[in-house]
Structure formats: structure tokens, C-alpha cells
Amino acid sequence: MRSVAEGQLHLRLPGRETVAAVLAWYDRERRDLPWRTAGRRKPDPYRVWLSEIMLQQTTVKAVIPYYETFLARWPTVEALAAAPLEDVLAAWAGLGYYSRARNLHKCARIVAERHGGRFPATRSELMELPGIGPYTAAAIAAIAFGASVTPVDGNIERVMARLFAVTQALPAAKSQLRQLAQTFACGARSGDCAQALMDLGATICTPKRPSCLMCPIASDCAARAQGIEALLPMRPAKPERPSRVGLAYLAMREDGCVLLRRRPEAGLLGGMLEVPSTAWADVLPPLKEALRTAPVQGDWWAVPETVAHVFTHFRLEVLVYRAIVPVTAGLTFWADAGRCQWVPRRDLHRAALPSVMRKIIAHGLREQ
Numbered sequence: 001m002r003s004v005a006e007g008q009l010h011l012r013l014p015g016r017e018t019v020a021a022v023l024a025w026y027d028r029e030r031r032d033l034p035w036r037t038a039g040r041r042k043p044d045p046y047r048v049w050l051s052e053i054m055l056q057q058t059t060v061k062a063v064i065p066y067y068e069t070f071l072a073r074w075p076t077v078e079a080l081a082a083a084p085l086e087d088v089l090a091a092w093a094g095l096g097y098y099s100r101a102r103n104l105h106k107c108a109r110i111v112a113e114r115h116g117g118r119f120p121a122t123r124s125e126l127m128e129l130p131g132i133g134p135y136t137a138a139a140i141a142a143i144a145f146g147a148s149v150t151p152v153d154g155n156i157e158r159v160m161a162r163l164f165a166v167t168q169a170l171p172a173a174k175s176q177l178r179q180l181a182q183t184f185a186c187g188a189r190s191g192d193c194a195q196a197l198m199d200l201g202a203t204i205c206t207p208k209r210p211s212c213l214m215c216p217i218a219s220d221c222a223a224r225a226q227g228i229e230a231l232l233p234m235r236p237a238k239p240e241r242p243s244r245v246g247l248a249y250l251a252m253r254e255d256g257c258v259l260l261r262r263r264p265e266a267g268l269l270g271g272m273l274e275v276p277s278t279a280w281a282d283v284l285p286p287l288k289e290a291l292r293t294a295p296v297q298g299d300w301w302a303v304p305e306t307v308a309h310v311f312t313h314f315r316l317e318v319l320v321y322r323a324i325v326p327v328t329a330g331l332t333f334w335a336d337a338g339r340c341q342w343v344p345r346r347d348l349h350r351a352a353l354p355s356v357m358r359k360i361i362a363h364g365l366r367e368q
């Protein structure tokens with residue numbers, strides 16, 4: 001390791017030996033993930049892109065079955081581009097952050113129609129595509145095309161903060177950590193280097209108890225030398241998540257169809273289906289008023305207990321009301337009637353329903 005001064009900070013840049021140790025460890029210990037290629041085979045940009053979009057804010061374990069389903073169903077970017085959006089949203093259901101699915105589809109269409117089915121190779125061109133931000137562009141450029149750049153996710157941030165004992169708190173430390181990570185962009189093996197650091201962060205240099213005894217770069221690690229590895233990266237205290245409440249109307253027709261409404265394209269769970277509900281707000285509307293404005297007239301009754309779901313920025317608690325209505329029941333939600341549809345219960349498993357709505361439906365149907 002070499003020492004250099006940067007402003008007020010004295011940073012130690014990784015020497016060639018550090019980079020070589022990371023790569024040698026990766027060659028021996030890398031995680032066997034379905035989107036990675038074995039040996040010297042070149043990675044397929046479509047697979048790299050698909051996995052990187054799915055991995056945004058989501059764990060590897062949760063992504064693998066979705067990745068395999070998508071790849072089996074749409075093995076090329078052209079096949080995905082030709083699929084109806086509704087099918088893509090339904091296949092994505094349960095993976096969360098649904099704007100990713102809409103952007104995935106939009107991006108596939110642009111790559112198929114304007115780029116002849118080939119992903120552009122540079123970071124700046126990739127960033128012009130929908131759903132691809134600076135991190136994802138760097139990851140695709142490095143892994144699929146060997147560009148000399150290190151994408152910096154939470155795992156790599158943590159490894160850098162510890163390796164260089166960066167004590168400045170996040171998010172202020174981000175740009176410094178990003179710069180340090182770039183010193184690992186090592187030419188032809190930049191993609192491997194990035195994935196090696198991701199694996200190191202995910203399996204050895206873990207958030208709570210890093211396994212320093214198994215770490216290939218322990219002898220270079222400044223935080224370990226000072227005994228402060230568990231404290232890094234420093235983070236400001238998290239503000240408490242606010243709570244919201246809502247009342248969901250689970251209407252079932254006598255023929256077994258369930259009333260669903262499509263959410264607006266923009267915003268949370270955009271374009272997905274939902275059980276119609278009151279607005280998610282700080283307090284519930286008065287019950288009389290809520291039932292008067294139910295989407296269909298019926299004998300509504302409260303299902304015991306509530307459904308809780310945690311989103312990134314708030315916690316939601318939903319009270320479910322249920323009614324069985326005749327097949328001839330008309331919708332009273334005139335403003336929303338165009339976005340409502342009756343879906344047979346047997347088809348719910350393949351509808352574009354996010355996890356929170358599946359919970360609400362399962363809860364509402366529990367005692368039937």
C-alpha cells in the first residue's frame with residue numbers, strides 16, 4: 001500500500017499486490033451466480049443488465065428465481081421487448097420497486113429497436129437508457145464490456161471505508177469512497193475486480209461481524225489495524241419511519257371474481273394492480289364515509305386484525321373490509337371505474353399484484 005495526502009486526509013492507495021490478492025481470492029472463492037459466466041467466456045450484456053436491474057435494492061437470494069424465470073421466458077432482449085408490458089409486470093410481481101419493471105421493458109424496446117439488439121458499451125451511452133443510473137451503467141460497462149471503472153454499491157462502499165479507515169460519515173463520505181474504489185479498476189479484469197469486491201463485501205466484510213481472519217486483504221486493512229472495522233462505515237442515526245393507514249375494500253362477486261384496480265403509472269407501485277382502498281394517510285377516514293364511498297354497494301364487514309407492510313419510506317397498516325356482491329353489481333367509484341376490473345380468483349396468482357396486495361387478499365380471504 002502507498003500513502004498519499006488528499007486534502008486534510010492521508011489515504012493509502014492499494015498497491016498491485018492488494019488488487020492481485022482480491023482477484024486471486026475471487027478466482028478461488030467467487031459466488032456461483034446464474035448471471036456469471038464460467039472461465040474466459042465473455043459475459044452476455046443482456047444477462048448482466050437483467051441481473052443488475054433486478055439487484056437494485058434487492059438481495060441476490062430474492063433475485064435468483066426471478067432472473068431464471070425471466071431468462072427462460074425471454075432469453076434475449078428482443079424477446080423481452082416483444083412481450084406485453086402486462087406480462088412483464090406480472091412476472092415481476094413480488095420483487096418490489098415496480099418502476100424497475102416498466103423501465104426494464106422500455107429499455108429492452110429501445111435496445112431492440114434503436115440499437116439492433118446490442119447494448120451500448122460505454123457508461124455514458126448506457127446512462128441514456130431508461131432505468132440505468134450511474135451505478136448500473138458502471139456495473140454493466142465493467143462486467144459486460146471490461147471498461148476500467150468500479151461500480152460502487154453498499155458492499156464496495158463498506159469495503160473501501162474499512163480498507164482505508166475512512167471515518168467521515170455517509171453520505172458525505174460517498175464521493176471519497178467512490179474515488180478510492182476507482183483505484184481498483186484494473187484494465188481487462190475491471191469487471192472481475194468489481195465483482196470480487198462485491199463478493200468480499202457480501203460474504204467476508206459483512207456489515208455486522210466481518211470475518212477478517214478469512215479476508216484476503218486483511219494485512220492491508222487500515223480499519224482492522226486500528227480495531228475500528230465494526231464501526232465503519234459511519235452513518236448518521238436513521239430517522240424513524242412514518243406510519244400510514246388505509247382501508248381496503250376486498251369485493252368478491254358471487255361468481256368468484258375479485259375487484260382490482262390499476263394504480264396510476266407514476267409513483268409507488270406504479271402500473272401494478274391493487275385492492276381498491278382509501279388513500280394511505282396519517283389517519284383513517286370516518287368509517288361511515290369510507291363505506292359510503294366503497295367501490296361497490298354491498299354488505300361490508302371488517303376482517304379481524306390488520307395487514308402491516310413496510311415500504312422503504314413508511315410503514316403501512318391496512319384494515320380490510322370484505323363484501324360478497326352479485327354479478328350484476330355496478331361500480332360506485334365512478335372516477336376510478338375505468339381503472340377497475342374483475343379478476344377470477346383462479347387467475348390471481350399470475351396477476352401483476354405487488355406483495356402488499358397479495359398479503360391483503362390472503363388476509364381478506366383467510367376465513368372463507
Ligand code: SF4
Nearest residue numbers: 205212215218221229
Ligand atoms: S480485514 Fe476485515 S474489515 Fe478489513 S476489509 Fe477485510 S473483512 Fe473488511
